[in-house]
Amino acid sequence: MKSEREIFDNYLIKKNLRETPQRVMILDAFLKREEHITAEQLYDIVKKRDPSIGQATVYRVLRLIVEAGLALEVDFGDGVMRYEHCYNHPHHDHLVCKGCGKTVEVMDSVIEELQKRVAESFDFELMDHEMYLYGNCGDCRKKSRG
Amino acid sequence: MKSEREIFDNYLIKKNLRETPQRVMILDAFLKREEHITAEQLYDIVKKRDPSIGQATVYRVLRLIVEAGLALEVDFGDGVMRYEHCYNHPHHDHLVCKGCGKTVEVMDSVIEELQKRVAESFDFELMDHEMYLYGNCGDCRKKSRG
DNA sequence: TTGTAATTGATAATGATTATCATTTGCAAT
DNA sequence: ATTGCAAATGATAATCATTATCAATTACAA
Structure with missing residues:
Protein backbone atom coordinates (compact mmCIF):
# COMPACT_ATOMS: atom_id res chain seq x y z
CA MET A 1 0.00 0.00 0.00
CA LYS A 2 1.61 3.20 -1.14
CA SER A 3 1.58 6.24 1.07
CA GLU A 4 -0.12 9.38 -0.09
CA ARG A 5 3.25 11.06 -0.21
CA GLU A 6 4.55 8.39 -2.57
CA ILE A 7 1.54 8.76 -4.80
CA PHE A 8 2.01 12.48 -4.94
CA ASP A 9 5.71 12.15 -5.71
CA ASN A 10 5.02 9.61 -8.42
CA TYR A 11 2.51 11.94 -9.95
CA LEU A 12 5.03 14.76 -9.97
CA ILE A 13 7.62 12.56 -11.62
CA LYS A 14 5.18 11.31 -14.20
CA LYS A 15 4.34 14.90 -15.12
CA ASN A 16 7.91 16.13 -15.01
CA LEU A 17 7.12 18.39 -12.10
CA ARG A 18 9.39 19.09 -9.17
CA GLU A 19 9.02 18.24 -5.56
CA THR A 20 9.35 21.61 -3.88
CA PRO A 21 9.19 22.50 -0.18
CA GLN A 22 5.96 24.39 -0.78
CA ARG A 23 4.31 21.42 -2.43
CA VAL A 24 5.36 19.08 0.33
CA MET A 25 4.23 21.45 3.05
CA ILE A 26 0.84 22.03 1.49
CA LEU A 27 0.31 18.34 0.91
CA ASP A 28 1.24 17.60 4.52
CA ALA A 29 -1.16 20.17 5.85
CA PHE A 30 -3.90 18.80 3.65
CA LEU A 31 -3.24 15.23 4.79
CA LYS A 32 -3.27 16.18 8.46
CA ARG A 33 -6.73 17.58 8.10
CA GLU A 34 -9.44 14.99 8.50
CA GLU A 35 -12.44 16.99 7.36
CA HIS A 36 -12.89 18.71 4.07
CA ILE A 37 -11.07 22.01 3.81
CA THR A 38 -11.21 25.11 1.67
CA ALA A 39 -8.25 26.64 -0.13
CA GLU A 40 -8.39 29.59 2.20
CA GLN A 41 -8.39 27.46 5.33
CA LEU A 42 -5.44 25.53 4.02
CA TYR A 43 -3.65 28.76 3.18
CA ASP A 44 -4.16 30.01 6.73
CA ILE A 45 -2.65 26.82 8.16
CA VAL A 46 0.34 26.79 5.85
CA LYS A 47 1.00 30.49 6.27
CA LYS A 48 1.73 29.92 9.95
CA ARG A 49 4.61 27.64 9.09
CA ASP A 50 5.88 29.74 6.20
CA PRO A 51 4.49 33.26 6.00
CA SER A 52 6.14 33.81 2.66
CA ILE A 53 3.97 31.28 0.92
CA GLY A 54 1.58 32.60 -1.69
CA GLN A 55 -2.11 31.97 -1.88
CA ALA A 56 -1.85 31.11 -5.56
CA THR A 57 0.52 28.30 -4.70
CA VAL A 58 -2.06 26.77 -2.41
CA TYR A 59 -4.58 26.77 -5.23
CA ARG A 60 -2.01 25.32 -7.59
CA VAL A 61 -0.99 22.54 -5.24
CA LEU A 62 -4.57 21.68 -4.42
CA ARG A 63 -5.13 21.14 -8.09
CA LEU A 64 -2.11 18.84 -8.21
CA ILE A 65 -3.41 16.90 -5.24
CA VAL A 66 -6.71 16.41 -7.00
CA GLU A 67 -5.00 15.38 -10.22
CA ALA A 68 -2.85 12.92 -8.33
CA GLY A 69 -6.04 11.28 -7.15
CA LEU A 70 -5.60 12.18 -3.50
CA ALA A 71 -8.44 14.67 -3.15
CA LEU A 72 -11.89 15.34 -4.47
CA GLU A 73 -13.63 18.65 -4.86
CA VAL A 74 -16.95 18.95 -3.10
CA ASP A 75 -19.31 21.79 -3.78
CA PHE A 76 -22.01 22.47 -1.20
CA GLY A 77 -23.33 25.29 -3.32
CA ASP A 78 -22.15 28.14 -1.12
CA GLY A 79 -19.62 29.45 -3.59
CA VAL A 80 -16.54 27.91 -2.01
CA MET A 81 -14.91 24.72 -3.17
CA ARG A 82 -13.93 22.22 -0.51
CA TYR A 83 -11.38 19.46 -0.79
CA GLU A 84 -11.52 16.10 0.91
CA HIS A 85 -9.33 13.03 1.02
CA CYS A 86 -10.20 10.28 -1.38
CA TYR A 87 -7.26 7.93 -1.08
CA ASN A 88 -8.19 4.92 1.04
CA HIS A 89 -11.38 6.75 1.66
CA PRO A 90 -14.28 4.97 0.04
CA HIS A 91 -16.64 6.88 -2.16
CA HIS A 92 -19.49 8.61 -0.38
CA MET B 1 -55.43 25.46 -11.75
CA LYS B 2 -53.80 28.85 -11.46
CA SER B 3 -51.63 30.16 -14.24
CA GLU B 4 -48.03 30.95 -13.59
CA ARG B 5 -48.79 34.59 -14.15
CA GLU B 6 -51.45 34.51 -11.45
CA ILE B 7 -49.08 32.85 -9.03
CA PHE B 8 -46.45 35.46 -9.73
CA ASP B 9 -48.94 38.30 -9.30
CA ASN B 10 -50.22 36.83 -6.07
CA TYR B 11 -46.69 36.59 -4.79
CA LEU B 12 -46.06 40.23 -5.63
CA ILE B 13 -49.24 41.30 -3.84
CA LYS B 14 -48.42 39.22 -0.79
CA LYS B 15 -45.03 40.87 -0.56
CA ASN B 16 -46.30 44.37 -1.33
CA LEU B 17 -44.34 44.46 -4.54
CA ARG B 18 -45.51 46.02 -7.79
CA GLU B 19 -46.27 44.45 -11.08
CA THR B 20 -44.04 46.37 -13.44
CA PRO B 21 -43.60 46.01 -17.21
CA GLN B 22 -40.06 44.75 -16.68
CA ARG B 23 -41.17 42.06 -14.28
CA VAL B 24 -43.92 40.89 -16.58
CA MET B 25 -41.64 40.87 -19.60
CA ILE B 26 -38.92 38.90 -17.85
CA LEU B 27 -41.41 36.41 -16.46
CA ASP B 28 -42.92 35.95 -19.92
CA ALA B 29 -39.55 35.34 -21.49
CA PHE B 30 -38.71 32.85 -18.78
CA LEU B 31 -42.01 31.00 -19.23
CA LYS B 32 -41.63 30.79 -22.99
CA ARG B 33 -38.35 29.01 -22.57
CA GLU B 34 -38.71 25.28 -22.16
CA GLU B 35 -35.19 24.39 -21.15
CA HIS B 36 -33.24 25.76 -18.27
CA ILE B 37 -31.78 29.18 -18.87
CA THR B 38 -29.07 31.37 -17.42
CA ALA B 39 -29.53 34.94 -16.28
CA GLU B 40 -27.39 36.11 -19.15
CA GLN B 41 -29.36 34.19 -21.75
CA LEU B 42 -32.56 35.61 -20.37
CA TYR B 43 -31.07 39.09 -20.42
CA ASP B 44 -30.14 38.69 -24.07
CA ILE B 45 -33.69 37.68 -24.96
CA VAL B 46 -35.34 40.47 -23.02
CA LYS B 47 -32.91 43.09 -24.28
CA LYS B 48 -34.18 42.55 -27.79
CA ARG B 49 -37.65 43.61 -26.80
CA ASP B 50 -36.52 46.44 -24.55
CA PRO B 51 -32.90 47.50 -24.96
CA SER B 52 -33.16 49.81 -21.98
CA ILE B 53 -33.62 46.97 -19.54
CA GLY B 54 -30.85 46.45 -17.01
CA GLN B 55 -29.02 43.25 -16.31
CA ALA B 56 -29.50 43.72 -12.60
CA THR B 57 -33.24 43.69 -13.09
CA VAL B 58 -33.05 40.30 -14.72
CA TYR B 59 -31.20 38.93 -11.72
CA ARG B 60 -33.70 40.55 -9.39
CA VAL B 61 -36.74 39.21 -11.21
CA LEU B 62 -35.25 35.73 -11.46
CA ARG B 63 -34.97 35.73 -7.71
CA LEU B 64 -38.62 36.74 -7.44
CA ILE B 65 -39.62 33.95 -9.80
CA VAL B 66 -37.77 31.46 -7.64
CA GLU B 67 -39.31 32.86 -4.47
CA ALA B 68 -42.76 32.67 -6.01
CA GLY B 69 -42.18 28.96 -6.50
CA LEU B 70 -42.10 29.07 -10.29
CA ALA B 71 -38.43 28.29 -10.85
CA LEU B 72 -35.64 26.27 -9.35
CA GLU B 73 -31.96 26.96 -9.49
CA VAL B 74 -29.83 24.21 -10.94
CA ASP B 75 -26.09 24.21 -10.61
CA PHE B 76 -24.12 21.99 -12.97
CA GLY B 77 -20.92 23.10 -11.36
CA ASP B 78 -19.66 25.25 -14.22
CA GLY B 79 -19.97 28.50 -12.33
CA VAL B 80 -23.23 29.65 -13.87
CA MET B 81 -26.62 29.24 -12.27
CA ARG B 82 -29.43 27.97 -14.43
CA TYR B 83 -33.14 28.37 -13.84
CA GLU B 84 -35.81 25.89 -14.80
CA HIS B 85 -39.59 25.74 -14.48
CA CYS B 86 -40.93 23.93 -11.48
CA TYR B 87 -44.62 24.73 -11.58
CA ASN B 88 -46.57 21.79 -12.97
CA HIS B 89 -43.23 20.26 -13.63
CA PRO B 90 -42.65 17.25 -11.44
CA HIS B 91 -39.47 16.99 -9.45
CA HIS B 92 -36.52 15.47 -11.25
C1' DT C 1 28.70 26.53 -15.39
C1' DT C 2 25.44 27.56 -18.07
C1' DG C 3 21.15 27.03 -20.36
C1' DT C 4 16.54 25.81 -19.95
C1' DA C 5 12.33 24.86 -17.99
C1' DA C 6 9.73 24.75 -13.82
C1' DT C 7 8.20 27.27 -9.71
C1' DT C 8 7.09 30.85 -6.94
C1' DG C 9 4.80 35.06 -4.93
C1' DA C 10 2.73 39.28 -5.92
C1' DT C 11 -0.59 41.19 -8.23
C1' DA C 12 -3.86 41.97 -11.84
C1' DA C 13 -7.66 39.94 -14.13
C1' DT C 14 -11.85 37.33 -14.51
C1' DG C 15 -16.67 36.52 -14.35
C1' DA C 16 -20.93 35.77 -12.15
C1' DT C 17 -23.55 37.87 -8.97
C1' DT C 18 -24.82 41.57 -5.53
C1' DA C 19 -24.83 46.15 -3.49
C1' DT C 20 -25.26 51.01 -4.02
C1' DC C 21 -27.45 55.02 -5.28
C1' DA C 22 -29.50 58.66 -7.74
C1' DT C 23 -33.46 58.88 -10.51
C1' DT C 24 -37.92 57.44 -11.91
C1' DT C 25 -42.26 55.36 -11.13
C1' DG C 26 -46.70 54.13 -9.10
C1' DC C 27 -49.92 54.33 -5.66
C1' DA C 28 -52.46 56.53 -1.52
C1' DA C 29 -54.14 60.05 0.97
C1' DT C 30 -55.14 64.43 0.95
C1' DA D 1 -54.68 67.11 -9.43
C1' DT D 2 -50.88 67.22 -6.04
C1' DT D 3 -48.00 65.81 -2.87
C1' DG D 4 -45.48 62.37 -0.32
C1' DC D 5 -43.49 58.09 0.15
C1' DA D 6 -42.01 53.63 -0.73
C1' DA D 7 -40.76 50.64 -4.41
C1' DA D 8 -38.32 49.88 -8.78
C1' DT D 9 -35.07 50.70 -12.16
C1' DG D 10 -30.57 51.08 -14.69
C1' DA D 11 -25.91 52.17 -14.41
C1' DT D 12 -22.16 51.20 -12.21
C1' DA D 13 -19.15 49.87 -8.55
C1' DA D 14 -18.14 46.23 -5.44
C1' DT D 15 -17.54 41.44 -4.08
C1' DC D 16 -15.35 37.18 -3.80
C1' DA D 17 -13.36 32.89 -5.15
C1' DT D 18 -10.48 31.51 -8.41
C1' DT D 19 -7.10 32.08 -12.52
C1' DA D 20 -3.84 34.28 -15.36
C1' DT D 21 0.26 36.97 -15.83
C1' DC D 22 4.89 37.91 -15.16
C1' DA D 23 9.26 38.96 -13.40
C1' DA D 24 12.33 36.82 -10.30
C1' DT D 25 14.06 32.55 -8.35
C1' DT D 26 15.14 27.82 -8.30
C1' DA D 27 16.64 23.25 -9.78
C1' DC D 28 18.07 20.02 -12.81
C1' DA D 29 20.73 18.46 -17.11
C1' DA D 30 24.14 18.73 -20.47
Whole structure:
Protein backbone atom coordinates (compact mmCIF):
# COMPACT_ATOMS: atom_id res chain seq x y z
CA MET A 1 0.00 0.00 0.00
CA LYS A 2 1.61 3.20 -1.14
CA SER A 3 1.58 6.24 1.07
CA GLU A 4 -0.12 9.38 -0.09
CA ARG A 5 3.25 11.06 -0.21
CA GLU A 6 4.55 8.39 -2.57
CA ILE A 7 1.54 8.76 -4.80
CA PHE A 8 2.01 12.48 -4.94
CA ASP A 9 5.71 12.15 -5.71
CA ASN A 10 5.02 9.61 -8.42
CA TYR A 11 2.51 11.94 -9.95
CA LEU A 12 5.03 14.76 -9.97
CA ILE A 13 7.62 12.56 -11.62
CA LYS A 14 5.18 11.31 -14.20
CA LYS A 15 4.34 14.90 -15.12
CA ASN A 16 7.91 16.13 -15.01
CA LEU A 17 7.12 18.39 -12.10
CA ARG A 18 9.39 19.09 -9.17
CA GLU A 19 9.02 18.24 -5.56
CA THR A 20 9.35 21.61 -3.88
CA PRO A 21 9.19 22.50 -0.18
CA GLN A 22 5.96 24.39 -0.78
CA ARG A 23 4.31 21.42 -2.43
CA VAL A 24 5.36 19.08 0.33
CA MET A 25 4.23 21.45 3.05
CA ILE A 26 0.84 22.03 1.49
CA LEU A 27 0.31 18.34 0.91
CA ASP A 28 1.24 17.60 4.52
CA ALA A 29 -1.16 20.17 5.85
CA PHE A 30 -3.90 18.80 3.65
CA LEU A 31 -3.24 15.23 4.79
CA LYS A 32 -3.27 16.18 8.46
CA ARG A 33 -6.73 17.58 8.10
CA GLU A 34 -9.44 14.99 8.50
CA GLU A 35 -12.44 16.99 7.36
CA HIS A 36 -12.89 18.71 4.07
CA ILE A 37 -11.07 22.01 3.81
CA THR A 38 -11.21 25.11 1.67
CA ALA A 39 -8.25 26.64 -0.13
CA GLU A 40 -8.39 29.59 2.20
CA GLN A 41 -8.39 27.46 5.33
CA LEU A 42 -5.44 25.53 4.02
CA TYR A 43 -3.65 28.76 3.18
CA ASP A 44 -4.16 30.01 6.73
CA ILE A 45 -2.65 26.82 8.16
CA VAL A 46 0.34 26.79 5.85
CA LYS A 47 1.00 30.49 6.27
CA LYS A 48 1.73 29.92 9.95
CA ARG A 49 4.61 27.64 9.09
CA ASP A 50 5.88 29.74 6.20
CA PRO A 51 4.49 33.26 6.00
CA SER A 52 6.14 33.81 2.66
CA ILE A 53 3.97 31.28 0.92
CA GLY A 54 1.58 32.60 -1.69
CA GLN A 55 -2.11 31.97 -1.88
CA ALA A 56 -1.85 31.11 -5.56
CA THR A 57 0.52 28.30 -4.70
CA VAL A 58 -2.06 26.77 -2.41
CA TYR A 59 -4.58 26.77 -5.23
CA ARG A 60 -2.01 25.32 -7.59
CA VAL A 61 -0.99 22.54 -5.24
CA LEU A 62 -4.57 21.68 -4.42
CA ARG A 63 -5.13 21.14 -8.09
CA LEU A 64 -2.11 18.84 -8.21
CA ILE A 65 -3.41 16.90 -5.24
CA VAL A 66 -6.71 16.41 -7.00
CA GLU A 67 -5.00 15.38 -10.22
CA ALA A 68 -2.85 12.92 -8.33
CA GLY A 69 -6.04 11.28 -7.15
CA LEU A 70 -5.60 12.18 -3.50
CA ALA A 71 -8.44 14.67 -3.15
CA LEU A 72 -11.89 15.34 -4.47
CA GLU A 73 -13.63 18.65 -4.86
CA VAL A 74 -16.95 18.95 -3.10
CA ASP A 75 -19.31 21.79 -3.78
CA PHE A 76 -22.01 22.47 -1.20
CA GLY A 77 -23.33 25.29 -3.32
CA ASP A 78 -22.15 28.14 -1.12
CA GLY A 79 -19.62 29.45 -3.59
CA VAL A 80 -16.54 27.91 -2.01
CA MET A 81 -14.91 24.72 -3.17
CA ARG A 82 -13.93 22.22 -0.51
CA TYR A 83 -11.38 19.46 -0.79
CA GLU A 84 -11.52 16.10 0.91
CA HIS A 85 -9.33 13.03 1.02
CA CYS A 86 -10.20 10.28 -1.38
CA TYR A 87 -7.26 7.93 -1.08
CA ASN A 88 -8.19 4.92 1.04
CA HIS A 89 -11.38 6.75 1.66
CA PRO A 90 -14.28 4.97 0.04
CA HIS A 91 -16.64 6.88 -2.16
CA HIS A 92 -19.49 8.61 -0.38
CA ASP A 93 -21.97 11.44 -0.75
CA HIS A 94 -22.91 14.15 1.69
CA LEU A 95 -25.72 14.89 4.04
CA VAL A 96 -25.62 18.57 4.98
CA CYS A 97 -27.55 20.26 7.77
CA LYS A 98 -29.12 23.47 6.58
CA GLY A 99 -29.16 24.77 10.11
CA CYS A 100 -25.64 24.34 11.44
CA GLY A 101 -23.76 23.20 8.35
CA LYS A 102 -22.76 19.90 9.90
CA THR A 103 -21.99 17.27 7.28
CA VAL A 104 -22.16 13.51 7.36
CA GLU A 105 -20.66 11.20 4.80
CA VAL A 106 -23.22 8.77 3.51
CA MET A 107 -23.15 5.88 1.11
CA ASP A 108 -25.87 3.61 -0.15
CA SER A 109 -24.85 0.98 -2.62
CA VAL A 110 -28.41 0.47 -3.78
CA ILE A 111 -28.66 4.14 -4.72
CA GLU A 112 -25.34 3.86 -6.53
CA GLU A 113 -26.54 0.91 -8.52
CA LEU A 114 -29.80 2.61 -9.39
CA GLN A 115 -27.95 5.70 -10.57
CA LYS A 116 -25.99 3.59 -12.97
CA ARG A 117 -29.16 1.98 -14.28
CA VAL A 118 -30.92 5.30 -14.70
CA ALA A 119 -28.01 6.60 -16.73
CA GLU A 120 -27.88 3.47 -18.85
CA SER A 121 -31.58 3.65 -19.54
CA PHE A 122 -30.82 6.91 -21.39
CA ASP A 123 -27.82 5.39 -23.13
CA PHE A 124 -25.40 7.33 -20.95
CA GLU A 125 -22.25 5.78 -19.58
CA LEU A 126 -22.15 7.00 -16.01
CA MET A 127 -18.75 8.44 -15.13
CA ASP A 128 -19.40 10.37 -12.02
CA HIS A 129 -22.13 11.73 -9.85
CA GLU A 130 -22.84 14.24 -7.16
CA MET A 131 -25.51 13.77 -4.55
CA TYR A 132 -26.15 16.20 -1.76
CA LEU A 133 -28.90 15.61 0.76
CA TYR A 134 -29.95 18.76 2.59
CA GLY A 135 -31.94 18.61 5.79
CA ASN A 136 -32.14 19.45 9.45
CA CYS A 137 -30.15 17.49 11.94
CA GLY A 138 -31.63 16.31 15.23
CA ASP A 139 -29.85 19.02 17.24
CA CYS A 140 -31.15 21.80 15.03
CA ARG A 141 -34.68 20.43 15.15
CA LYS A 142 -34.51 20.43 18.94
CA LYS A 143 -33.25 24.00 19.02
CA SER A 144 -35.90 25.30 16.65
CA ARG A 145 -38.58 23.73 18.81
CA GLY A 146 -37.26 25.82 21.68
CA MET B 1 -55.43 25.46 -11.75
CA LYS B 2 -53.80 28.85 -11.46
CA SER B 3 -51.63 30.16 -14.24
CA GLU B 4 -48.03 30.95 -13.59
CA ARG B 5 -48.79 34.59 -14.15
CA GLU B 6 -51.45 34.51 -11.45
CA ILE B 7 -49.08 32.85 -9.03
CA PHE B 8 -46.45 35.46 -9.73
CA ASP B 9 -48.94 38.30 -9.30
CA ASN B 10 -50.22 36.83 -6.07
CA TYR B 11 -46.69 36.59 -4.79
CA LEU B 12 -46.06 40.23 -5.63
CA ILE B 13 -49.24 41.30 -3.84
CA LYS B 14 -48.42 39.22 -0.79
CA LYS B 15 -45.03 40.87 -0.56
CA ASN B 16 -46.30 44.37 -1.33
CA LEU B 17 -44.34 44.46 -4.54
CA ARG B 18 -45.51 46.02 -7.79
CA GLU B 19 -46.27 44.45 -11.08
CA THR B 20 -44.04 46.37 -13.44
CA PRO B 21 -43.60 46.01 -17.21
CA GLN B 22 -40.06 44.75 -16.68
CA ARG B 23 -41.17 42.06 -14.28
CA VAL B 24 -43.92 40.89 -16.58
CA MET B 25 -41.64 40.87 -19.60
CA ILE B 26 -38.92 38.90 -17.85
CA LEU B 27 -41.41 36.41 -16.46
CA ASP B 28 -42.92 35.95 -19.92
CA ALA B 29 -39.55 35.34 -21.49
CA PHE B 30 -38.71 32.85 -18.78
CA LEU B 31 -42.01 31.00 -19.23
CA LYS B 32 -41.63 30.79 -22.99
CA ARG B 33 -38.35 29.01 -22.57
CA GLU B 34 -38.71 25.28 -22.16
CA GLU B 35 -35.19 24.39 -21.15
CA HIS B 36 -33.24 25.76 -18.27
CA ILE B 37 -31.78 29.18 -18.87
CA THR B 38 -29.07 31.37 -17.42
CA ALA B 39 -29.53 34.94 -16.28
CA GLU B 40 -27.39 36.11 -19.15
CA GLN B 41 -29.36 34.19 -21.75
CA LEU B 42 -32.56 35.61 -20.37
CA TYR B 43 -31.07 39.09 -20.42
CA ASP B 44 -30.14 38.69 -24.07
CA ILE B 45 -33.69 37.68 -24.96
CA VAL B 46 -35.34 40.47 -23.02
CA LYS B 47 -32.91 43.09 -24.28
CA LYS B 48 -34.18 42.55 -27.79
CA ARG B 49 -37.65 43.61 -26.80
CA ASP B 50 -36.52 46.44 -24.55
CA PRO B 51 -32.90 47.50 -24.96
CA SER B 52 -33.16 49.81 -21.98
CA ILE B 53 -33.62 46.97 -19.54
CA GLY B 54 -30.85 46.45 -17.01
CA GLN B 55 -29.02 43.25 -16.31
CA ALA B 56 -29.50 43.72 -12.60
CA THR B 57 -33.24 43.69 -13.09
CA VAL B 58 -33.05 40.30 -14.72
CA TYR B 59 -31.20 38.93 -11.72
CA ARG B 60 -33.70 40.55 -9.39
CA VAL B 61 -36.74 39.21 -11.21
CA LEU B 62 -35.25 35.73 -11.46
CA ARG B 63 -34.97 35.73 -7.71
CA LEU B 64 -38.62 36.74 -7.44
CA ILE B 65 -39.62 33.95 -9.80
CA VAL B 66 -37.77 31.46 -7.64
CA GLU B 67 -39.31 32.86 -4.47
CA ALA B 68 -42.76 32.67 -6.01
CA GLY B 69 -42.18 28.96 -6.50
CA LEU B 70 -42.10 29.07 -10.29
CA ALA B 71 -38.43 28.29 -10.85
CA LEU B 72 -35.64 26.27 -9.35
CA GLU B 73 -31.96 26.96 -9.49
CA VAL B 74 -29.83 24.21 -10.94
CA ASP B 75 -26.09 24.21 -10.61
CA PHE B 76 -24.12 21.99 -12.97
CA GLY B 77 -20.92 23.10 -11.36
CA ASP B 78 -19.66 25.25 -14.22
CA GLY B 79 -19.97 28.50 -12.33
CA VAL B 80 -23.23 29.65 -13.87
CA MET B 81 -26.62 29.24 -12.27
CA ARG B 82 -29.43 27.97 -14.43
CA TYR B 83 -33.14 28.37 -13.84
CA GLU B 84 -35.81 25.89 -14.80
CA HIS B 85 -39.59 25.74 -14.48
CA CYS B 86 -40.93 23.93 -11.48
CA TYR B 87 -44.62 24.73 -11.58
CA ASN B 88 -46.57 21.79 -12.97
CA HIS B 89 -43.23 20.26 -13.63
CA PRO B 90 -42.65 17.25 -11.44
CA HIS B 91 -39.47 16.99 -9.45
CA HIS B 92 -36.52 15.47 -11.25
CA ASP B 93 -32.75 15.32 -11.21
CA HIS B 94 -30.29 15.75 -14.04
CA LEU B 95 -28.17 13.56 -16.21
CA VAL B 96 -25.49 15.66 -17.88
CA CYS B 97 -23.23 14.63 -20.74
CA LYS B 98 -19.64 15.60 -20.07
CA GLY B 99 -18.95 15.65 -23.79
CA CYS B 100 -21.62 17.84 -25.32
CA GLY B 101 -23.40 19.21 -22.28
CA LYS B 102 -26.73 17.67 -23.22
CA THR B 103 -28.97 17.22 -20.21
CA VAL B 104 -31.79 14.80 -19.51
CA GLU B 105 -34.27 15.08 -16.70
CA VAL B 106 -34.41 11.90 -14.71
CA MET B 107 -36.47 10.69 -11.79
CA ASP B 108 -36.39 7.46 -9.86
CA SER B 109 -38.82 7.16 -7.01
CA VAL B 110 -36.85 4.33 -5.44
CA ILE B 111 -33.78 6.54 -5.23
CA GLU B 112 -35.91 9.30 -3.73
CA GLU B 113 -37.25 6.97 -1.07
CA LEU B 114 -33.79 5.66 -0.26
CA GLN B 115 -32.46 9.20 0.09
CA LYS B 116 -35.09 9.90 2.69
CA ARG B 117 -34.20 6.74 4.57
CA VAL B 118 -30.50 7.46 4.48
CA ALA B 119 -31.13 10.91 5.94
CA GLU B 120 -33.41 9.54 8.62
CA SER B 121 -30.87 6.94 9.61
CA PHE B 122 -28.65 9.86 10.67
CA ASP B 123 -31.54 11.60 12.41
CA PHE B 124 -31.79 14.19 9.65
CA GLU B 125 -35.10 15.42 8.34
CA LEU B 126 -34.57 15.53 4.59
CA MET B 127 -35.70 18.84 3.13
CA ASP B 128 -34.12 18.88 -0.24
CA HIS B 129 -31.55 17.19 -2.38
CA GLU B 130 -29.44 17.62 -5.45
CA MET B 131 -28.37 14.77 -7.63
CA TYR B 132 -26.34 15.18 -10.79
CA LEU B 133 -25.30 12.20 -12.85
CA TYR B 134 -22.38 12.92 -15.16
CA GLY B 135 -21.55 10.66 -18.05
CA ASN B 136 -21.11 10.28 -21.76
CA CYS B 137 -24.11 10.11 -24.00
CA GLY B 138 -24.40 7.60 -26.83
CA ASP B 139 -23.62 10.21 -29.49
CA CYS B 140 -20.46 11.34 -27.79
CA ARG B 141 -19.30 7.76 -27.27
CA LYS B 142 -19.75 7.12 -30.97
CA LYS B 143 -17.82 10.24 -31.89
CA SER B 144 -14.92 9.47 -29.58
CA ARG B 145 -14.65 6.01 -31.09
CA GLY B 146 -14.10 7.79 -34.40
C1' DT C 1 28.70 26.53 -15.39
C1' DT C 2 25.44 27.56 -18.07
C1' DG C 3 21.15 27.03 -20.36
C1' DT C 4 16.54 25.81 -19.95
C1' DA C 5 12.33 24.86 -17.99
C1' DA C 6 9.73 24.75 -13.82
C1' DT C 7 8.20 27.27 -9.71
C1' DT C 8 7.09 30.85 -6.94
C1' DG C 9 4.80 35.06 -4.93
C1' DA C 10 2.73 39.28 -5.92
C1' DT C 11 -0.59 41.19 -8.23
C1' DA C 12 -3.86 41.97 -11.84
C1' DA C 13 -7.66 39.94 -14.13
C1' DT C 14 -11.85 37.33 -14.51
C1' DG C 15 -16.67 36.52 -14.35
C1' DA C 16 -20.93 35.77 -12.15
C1' DT C 17 -23.55 37.87 -8.97
C1' DT C 18 -24.82 41.57 -5.53
C1' DA C 19 -24.83 46.15 -3.49
C1' DT C 20 -25.26 51.01 -4.02
C1' DC C 21 -27.45 55.02 -5.28
C1' DA C 22 -29.50 58.66 -7.74
C1' DT C 23 -33.46 58.88 -10.51
C1' DT C 24 -37.92 57.44 -11.91
C1' DT C 25 -42.26 55.36 -11.13
C1' DG C 26 -46.70 54.13 -9.10
C1' DC C 27 -49.92 54.33 -5.66
C1' DA C 28 -52.46 56.53 -1.52
C1' DA C 29 -54.14 60.05 0.97
C1' DT C 30 -55.14 64.43 0.95
C1' DA D 1 -54.68 67.11 -9.43
C1' DT D 2 -50.88 67.22 -6.04
C1' DT D 3 -48.00 65.81 -2.87
C1' DG D 4 -45.48 62.37 -0.32
C1' DC D 5 -43.49 58.09 0.15
C1' DA D 6 -42.01 53.63 -0.73
C1' DA D 7 -40.76 50.64 -4.41
C1' DA D 8 -38.32 49.88 -8.78
C1' DT D 9 -35.07 50.70 -12.16
C1' DG D 10 -30.57 51.08 -14.69
C1' DA D 11 -25.91 52.17 -14.41
C1' DT D 12 -22.16 51.20 -12.21
C1' DA D 13 -19.15 49.87 -8.55
C1' DA D 14 -18.14 46.23 -5.44
C1' DT D 15 -17.54 41.44 -4.08
C1' DC D 16 -15.35 37.18 -3.80
C1' DA D 17 -13.36 32.89 -5.15
C1' DT D 18 -10.48 31.51 -8.41
C1' DT D 19 -7.10 32.08 -12.52
C1' DA D 20 -3.84 34.28 -15.36
C1' DT D 21 0.26 36.97 -15.83
C1' DC D 22 4.89 37.91 -15.16
C1' DA D 23 9.26 38.96 -13.40
C1' DA D 24 12.33 36.82 -10.30
C1' DT D 25 14.06 32.55 -8.35
C1' DT D 26 15.14 27.82 -8.30
C1' DA D 27 16.64 23.25 -9.78
C1' DC D 28 18.07 20.02 -12.81
C1' DA D 29 20.73 18.46 -17.11
C1' DA D 30 24.14 18.73 -20.47
